[in-house]
Amino acid sequence: xxxxxxxxxxxxxxxxxxxxxxxxxxxxxxxxxxxxxxxxxxxxxxxxxxxxxxxxxxxxxxxxxxxxxxxxxxxxxxxxxxxxxxxxxxxxxxxxxxxxxxxxxxxxxxxxxxxxxxxxxxxxxxxxxxxxxxxxxxxxxxxxxxxxxxxxxxxxxxxxxxxxxxxxxxxxxxxxxxxxxxxxxxxxxxxxxxxxxxxxxxxxxxxxxxxxxxxxxxxxxxxxxxxxxxxxxxxxxxxxxxxxxxxxxxxxxxxxxxxxxxxxxxxxxxxxxxxxxxxxxxxxxxxxxxxxxxxxxxxxxxxxxxxxxxxxxxxxxxxxxxxxxxxxxxxxxxxxxxxxxxxxxxxxxxxxxxxxxxxxxxxxxxxxxxxxxxxxxxxxxxxxxxxxxxxxxxxxxxxxxxxxxxxxxxxxxxxxxxxxxxxxxxxxxxxxxxxxxxxxxxxxxxxxxxxxxxxxxxxxxxxxxxxxxxxxx
Amino acid sequence: xxxxxxxxxxxxxxxxxxxxxxxxxxxxxxxxxxxxxxxxxxxxxxxxxxxxxxxxxxxxxxxxxxxxxxxxxxxxxxxxxxxxxxxxxxxxxxxxxxxxxxxxxxxxxxxxxxxxxxxxxxxxxxxxxxxxxxxxxxxxxxxxxxxxxxxxxxxxxxxxxxxxxxxxxxxxxxxxxxxxxxxxxxx
Numbered sequence: 115x116x117x118x119x120x121x122x123x124x125x126x127x128x129x130x131x132x133x134x135x136x137x138x139x140x141x142x143x144x145x146x147x148x149x150x151x152x153x154x155x156x157x158x159x160x161x162x163x164x165x166x167x168x169x170x171x172x173x174x175x176x177x178x179x180x181x182x183x184x185x186x187x188x189x190x191x192x193x194x195x196x197x198x199x200x201x202x203x204x205x206x207x208x209x210x211x212x213x214x215x216x217x218x219x220x221x222x223x224x225x226x227x228x229x230x231x232x233x234x235x236x237x238x239x240x241x242x243x244x245x246x247x248x249x250x251x252x253x254x255x256x257x258x259x260x261x262x263x264x265x266x267x268x269x270x271x272x273x274x275x276x277x278x279x280x281x282x283x284x285x286x287x288x289x290x291x292x293x294x295x296x297x298x299x300x301x302x303x304x305x306x307x308x309x310x311x312x313x314x315x316x317x318x319x320x321x322x323x324x325x326x327x328x329x330x331x332x333x334x335x336x337x338x339x340x341x342x343x344x345x346x347x348x349x350x351x352x353x354x355x356x357x358x359x360x361x362x363x364x365x366x367x368x369x370x371x372x373x374x375x376x377x378x379x380x381x382x383x384x385x386x387x388x389x390x391x392x393x394x395x396x397x398x399x400x401x402x403x404x405x406x407x408x409x410x411x412x413x414x415x416x417x418x419x420x421x422x423x424x425x426x427x428x429x430x431x432x433x434x435x436x437x438x439x440x441x442x443x444x445x446x447x448x449x450x451x452x453x454x455x456x457x458x459x460x461x462x463x464x465x466x467x468x469x470x471x472x473x474x475x476x477x478x479x480x481x482x483x484x485x486x487x488x489x490x491x492x493x494x495x496x497x498x499x500x501x502x503x504x505x506x507x508x509x510x511x512x513x514x515x516x517x518x519x520x521x522x523x524x525x526x527x528x529x530x531x532x533x534x535x536x537x538x539x540x541x542x543x544x545x546x547x548x549x550x551x552x553x554x555x556x557x558x559x560x561x562x563x564x565x566x567x568x569x570x571x572x573x574x575x576x577x578x579x580x581x582x583x584x585x586x587x
Numbered sequence: 588x589x590x591x592x593x594x595x596x597x598x599x600x601x602x603x604x605x606x607x608x609x610x611x612x613x614x615x616x617x618x619x620x621x622x623x624x625x626x627x628x629x630x631x632x633x634x635x636x637x638x639x640x641x642x643x644x645x646x647x648x649x650x651x652x653x654x655x656x657x658x659x660x661x662x663x664x665x666x667x668x669x670x671x672x673x674x675x676x677x678x679x680x681x682x683x684x685x686x687x688x689x690x691x692x693x694x695x696x697x698x699x700x701x702x703x704x705x706x707x708x709x710x711x712x713x714x715x716x717x718x719x720x721x722x723x724x725x726x727x728x729x730x731x732x733x734x735x736x737x738x739x740x741x742x743x744x745x746x747x748x749x750x751x752x753x754x755x756x757x758x759x760x761x762x763x764x765x766x767x768x769x770x771x772x773x774x
Binding site: 232233235236238239240260261262265268280281286287288290334335344354358361370403581582583 | 602613726
């Protein structure tokens with residue numbers, strides 16, 4: 115059976131000459147849609163949006179003339195702040211209608227700036243937190259990022275499409291599969307390649323394995339931040355068990371090199387299926403018990419309840435994705451909105467909470483963990499995925515000339531999208547990425563500077579579980 | 588409420604591996620046996636083998652190495668059994684652990700952290716990115732190697748290196764010899 119990889123490729127495009135009309139249509143359409151990506155192409159500024167109920171992607175393309183363009187955040191589209199920042203820096207010939215927001219600071223008697231980072235905590239990524247405190251209360255937080263920018267996008271340009279996957283999957287280590295999958299789907303779409311159901315199932319298995327180990331790591335960090343070594347050790351042990359399973363079945367602990375454009379590159383272990391299934395069942399029971407125990411540990415709950423609530427204005431402006439969004443009333447899961455691979459037939463629930471505090475983020479992650487483990491157990495029953503193979507990119511149906519592919523998927527941390535332009539010599543001509551972390555990081559400063567004290571900071575920081583590598587890519 | 592679980596764990600076989608000072612086929616199979624290289628023995632003298640404090644600096648990693656480093660404290664590897672701990676401040680640290688390709692903005696930070704550490708001190712480069720730049724070697728704004736910034740004692744290859752390999756490399760950095768060589772003597 116051959117299934118179309120990603121529904122019908124319905125990239126309906128609207129073209130604009132006038133920046134005002136472009137902005138107006140975006141703000142209207144945005145009421146029912148999620149912004150997927152803002153990209154600067156040769157002479158066009160393109161904003162892609164995913165309709166929440168129809169699952170359709172629409173593009174709003176503005177022909178950039180010499181006239182000044184309004185900043186997307188200027189007309190309250192805050193999801194693209196990172197892309198906006200990048201485009202402003204990279205395309206100096208564009209003229210912007212408004213200056214970016216002035217840098218704000220709090221001044222006054224008793225207000226101190228507490229710089230934290232880029233070297234901080236036990237093991238952490240490079241990010242500088244400028245905490246402004248008055249007594250114990252955090253009154254403002256500024257994040258200084260781009261310290262570890264590795265320029266993934268420019269590095270991929272001109273590389274063969276099958277080689278660039280090695281670079282994109284190293285954008286974020288704990289989202290290796292998500293990046294490789296979104297990139298591969300975009301390349302396959304650009305080349306008009308279709309994948310069979312075995313490949314789709316195998317890709318779903320690795321994607322869910324990644325979601326599980328990523329969430330286990332986040333929960334371990336959260337347990338550590340509240341001073342709960344027992345659940346921390348339990349979560350870390352399960353993460354290690356899963357990474358060993360990854361290595362045993364797919365040949366790499368972080369599943370690198372498994373998802374490639376054209377299929378799956380995996381070492382097949384015949385005994386793997388039953389053994390992996392048993393491990394998943396035991397893990398599910400243990401994780402459920404740990405959640406049950408933590409829900410009854412008052413010293414843990416006291417630290418989480420009401421900590422780091424995301425203000426409503428920030429939610430409306432930035433519209434966070436992934437578990438962070440789902441913990442604050444935003445029902446946004448690409449696996450449901452626009453099912454890819456075989457998610458349309460998969461049976462799983464998307465947990466959603468309303469509070470938007472650290473506790474809600476903890477609950478959403480634990481519930482997602484259990485859902486993913488149940489999904490994995492059902493996926494492993496089938497044998498199709500064991501025979502998944504890779505197709506060479508050169509044996510594609512030549513009916514379609516190489517073109518543009520846009521893939522949107524649900525990474526462990528939320529909505530991830532890749533837009534890839536492949537040339538006729540199978541090299542990358544243009545690449546655009548929008549990661550969940552680069553969106554969700556803008557939620558962190560207002561959530562932390564929201565009546566929290568300095569002692570809450572590590573807990574709130576851990577409850578978000580975002581990656582700096584995904585922001586400074 | 589955790590007591591029942593504690594009791595169960597007493598009956599169970601311990602999770603912790605004996606690697607690198609004891610044999611463990613599972614950990615070895617995941618690792619890269621020839622991945623650890625002694626880069627320079629400069630400063631290998633004079634290290635006290637009692638309690639070694641580590642300080643990790645991310646100079647541009649993808650967070651894969653951080654993920655593996657955080658697993659060192661898991662019950663499966665338990666780095667404290669060798670006397671290792673992670674120090675929040677470089678001034679308390681004996682070993683500087685560098686992860687990720689060195690970016691131009693992070694290079695002065697790595698240098699400053701190294702200078703803040705008290706003698707005797709060592710540098711361990713973790714992952715192919717920290718050693719040679721890996722896939723990011725050609726990227727703009729990337730230096731790619733620790734050469735000329737800090738003197739590296741041990742390089743632990745891998746993308747990312749497994750916790751077993753990291754533990755072996757760290758012990759190597761302290762003792763100045765491969766801890767796997769001790770296995771024969773002890774067994």
